[in-house]
Amino acid sequence: MATAVMTTLDPNSRSAARGMSDLTIRNLFIIPTIIFLIVFNIFPLLYSLGYSFTDFRASSPAPASFVGLQNYRELLNDPFIWSNFAITAKYVIVSVVGQVIVGFGVALLLNRDIPLKGLLTTLLLLPMMLSMAVVGLFWKLLYDPSFGIINYTLGLGSFEWLSNPDMALYAVAITDIWMWSPFVMLLSLAGLSAVPKHLYEAAAIDRAGSFYTFFRITLPLVAPILMIAIIFRTMEAFKTFDLAYILTSQPTTEVISIRLYKMAFQEWQTGRSCALAYIVLIMILAITNIYVKYLNKVKER
Incomplete structure (x- = not known):
């Protein structure tokens, strides 16, 4: 009917x-x-x-042979793969935490009546509209030890950000923070604008301090949308390839996506690289599922 x-x-x-x-x-x-x-x-x-269940190589005319779970077993027992995962985890933590702090902090500053607020917000959104390749090449010039403006501004002389094994990963993370903090800022602004004004008025009448107002009113009400931003940025940071590949070739910055690229298109281990891609996919889904469960708990409050 x-x-x-x-x-x-x-x-x-x-x-x-x-x-x-x-x-x-x-x-x-x-x-x-x-x-x-x-x-x-x-x-x-x-x-x-x-x-992923075969020994297929795209560079070889030989037919693929079924190997079962051998690719998965070898990858999960490979210490170098786990080293790549550790580097990726470190990068994700530094990058996402930095984006949340910077993005949410800027959103708090913009969540008030200021002159040219619309123009200022638009200008702050420009980094996330640029191409990853452009941003990588741009920051590579900024980090240059000879004429880079970062060393000149901070008075670091000829400090080599991208050639230093201990600092290279942080340099890539700083670039990612600069590029994607506006995304967190935009979502945070949407959440802050939805907070009822009468709650702040009631807190002011009760003579509540700024810290109490922030932790009891602002943060709990903005937390759900902030969690959504964290979910998206964690997934993207876990898959980062462009920035790390363009900025530096240090082994300490070889995130799992770069290891996957080398395995697939330089070593031509097609079957094994497919297995690694699925391991990465399962990890991302697991992390996202944890975030979503926590987001649901935050919403229930």
Whole structure:
């Protein structure tokens, strides 16, 4: 009965005059999108899953042989892979924490009536609109020990940010913080603008301090949307490739995405790289699931 209602047209309606029902128009938009997702997302995902159980090499004409879980076992027992995961985890923590602190702090500063607030907010959003390659090359010049403006401003002489094994990862993380803090700022501004003003007025009447107001009113009400920002940035930071690859080639900055790239396109271990890609995918899904569960608890409060 419901289908009949959706597909039957009034002969005098505008839909009948143009010759297509609303259902047909809807399908014309949805079906191509579904086909696109299947062809470019789901099919490659399943295809690579099959390769992860083989010893296939894209550079070799030899047919692929089924090896079962051997690729997964070797990767999970490889200390170098775990070293890459440790580097990635360190990078994610430094980068995401920095973005949250800077982004939320700037949002607090902008959450008031100031001159040219709209223009200032737009200018602060520019870094996240740039290409990763452009940002990487731009910051590579800023970090240059000979003529980089960062060393000149901080009075560090010819300090080599990107060649120093201990500082290279932090240099990449600082670049990522500069680029994506505006994203956290934008979401935080949306959350701060939704906080009811009467709560602050009541706190002022009760002579509540600024710290009490922040931790009892502002932070709890903004926490759900801040958690959404953290989820997105954690997923993206875990998959970081562009910035680390462009800025430096230090072994201490070889995040898991770079290790995956080398395995797939330099060593041509296609089957093994597919297995590593699925291990990374499972880890990202697990981390995201933890965040989502915590987000639901925050919302329940």
